[in-house]
Amino acid sequence: MDIETLRAYCLAKLGATESFPFDAETLVFKVANKIFALLSLNDTPARVNLKCAPERAIELRETYDAVQPGYHMNKRHWNTIILDGTIPANEVREMIDDSYDLIVKSLRKVDRESLRES
Numbered sequence: 001m002d003i004e005t006l007r008a009y010c011l012a013k014l015g016a017t018e019s020f021p022f023d024a025e026t027l028v029f030k031v032a033n034k035i036f037a038l039l040s041l042n043d044t045p046a047r048v049n050l051k052c053a054p055e056r057a058i059e060l061r062e063t064y065d066a067v068q069p070g071y072h073m074n075k076r077h078w079n080t081i082i083l084d085g086t087i088p089a090n091e092v093r094e095m096i097d098d099s100y101d102l103i104v105k106s107l108r109k110v111d112r113e114s115l116r117e118s
Contacts, residue, residue, distance in 0.1 A: 001089045003039065003046050009093060010037050013100050015115045032111045036103040037096060038073075045084040047071070048092075050099035052079050060095070 001009075010016055010029040017030050029037040038049040052060065054076050060067040061079065066086045070078025081087065081095060104112060 001083055001087075001092045003041065003083070005089070006037075006039060006046075006048060006083070006092070006096070009096060010039075010100075013096075016100075031100060031103055032107050032115065034103045034107065036099045045082055048081050048083065048096075049073055049078050050081060050095050051077055051102045052095065052098060053077075053102065056098070064091075 007018070007027070011018060013029075013031060013036075015031045016036075019028055019030070020026065021028055025040060025042040027039040027041055028035055029039070036051060040047045040049075049070050049072075057069075057077065057079050061069070064087050066082040066084050068080045068082070069075035071080045073080075079095070081092060083092070104115065107115075
């Protein structure tokens with residue numbers, strides 16, 4: 001999956017926004033002001049950090065060499081995915097979906113409801 005495809009997929013999520021809050025090289029995707037993906041634009045190949053359930057995070061790391069503990073993140077809950085083409089695009093989309101869903105589930109009820117209304 002390339003950067004533009006990943007960006008479009010993240011932004012298609014309900015309530016998703018993008019910004020550069022840390023530096024000009026790290027594109028951050030948020031829902032209700034909470035991060036669900038961080039895309040490193042300067043790395044070749046590109047890398048994305050995604051939230052993940054701890055058991056699933058370990059499973060993905062054991063399955064794919066391109067999935068590593070989250071760089072600069074809580075390594076129990078975040079993975080860094082190297083977008084080198086070795087992980088099928090549908091699997092990357094599933095990882096994005098899981099990250100987004102975990103963040104949405106962690107939102108206050110009023111924030112989750114406001115997402116549905118928008």
